[in-house]
């Protein structure tokens with residue numbers, strides 16, 4: 243697989259380098275030079291998720307990873323299903339929250355961990371990351387138990403929810419979690435200092451495993467195929483997919499699936515009040531506002547870092563950006579939608595509700611709508627319980643960790659202390 247840096251196309255890397263490096267020169271994003279068109283889609287759709295995903299990823303990555311090895315990586319990463327549920331006439335939900343941390347980021351995160359372990363080369367690797375909650379959990383679970391990869395996660399002591407803390411600070415093994423006496427910005431500053439320290443970086447093989455990594459996007463392509471495979475055959479003609487978007491990685495993956503030949507008529511990008519993209523698509527002007535806090539906080543992004551990949555795909559495929567519909571919903575509309583969905587018998591959470599609301603307003607007669615549910619309702623327990631005036635039981639995955647003892651170390655906000663800890 244050959245990839246180029248969108249900002250500096252002369253910088254070219256293979257899959258292994260792109261996975262290890264994350265970003266190119268000038269923070270440029272890597273993008274595949276060739277996206278293969280598959281001509282056996284109907285046969286592919288007949289296969290089970292893991293087998294089909296091996297073939298999709300094999301076609302994208304090529305012979306850089308032998309087929310039997312890739313099969314093992316996919317099997318290790320995709321250990322949970324992505325069911326499709328009917329929500330209304332001609333409208334279906336793709337539930338991406340049945341993984342260990344109850345959010346769709348488990349798909350990309352787990353495959354990235356497997357891919358990094360496969361292409362790492364010699365030497366030690368230490369994943370160092372700061373979290374305000376969710377990313378840390380996904381990273382910890384994705385890398386848990388992988389040989390010769392240490393993970394250190396910093397988080398602000400007392401500033402994440404007790405349940406979130408339990409989800410990733412109870413694993414042990416190769417996962418070390420550190421409660422910093424400070425806030426999230428302090429944690430991020432410590433991580434940045436560590437990456438700026440050449441001696442430390444070299445000594446422990448620091449790697450950020452960040453969200454821009456191409457391996458995540460490739461993994462996410464697979465569940466769009468899974469969604470179409472589960473739709474009734476009579477409703478696979480005019481599929482419209484609505485994606486709740488923050489950094490627009492999820493939408494990029496869907497567009498790659500369409501480029502590969504998956505029969506999706508069009509996409510809708512749904513956002514919360516952080517609406518840089520819907521405004522850009524209607525006015526042609528890229529004018530990010532300050533980021534505002536919303537109910538769908540995983541989408542509180544006003545400068546989406548995957549947007550250049552979206553534009554690159556439209557340009558390369560000769561698609562007009564006007565074919566991409568996009569709209570925003572504020573918190574009040576989100577709450578109304580969540581309640582309406584609940585009355586129809588579907589329990590959702592704010593991110594999925596935005597995708598549904600925008601889809602419902604945009605869907606035309608003769609089209610089949612599919613919206614992505616990116617998180618389990620229990621992940622946003624407090625908001626969902628308040629909005630729906632109900633109580634949610636704790637899902638088994640959370641309950642299990644909730645009963646385990648915390649294993650975190652505690653540390654002052656001091657780089658010298660952190661450095662000694664990492665070198666120990």
Ligand SMILES: *Cc1c(COP(=O)(O)O)cnc(C)c1O
Nearest residue numbers: 487488489490491492540616617
């Ligand atoms: C990360 C996230 C999103 C946004 O996905 P992008 O790929 O960044 O657009 C939406 N919903 C949830 C629950 C998320 O965690």
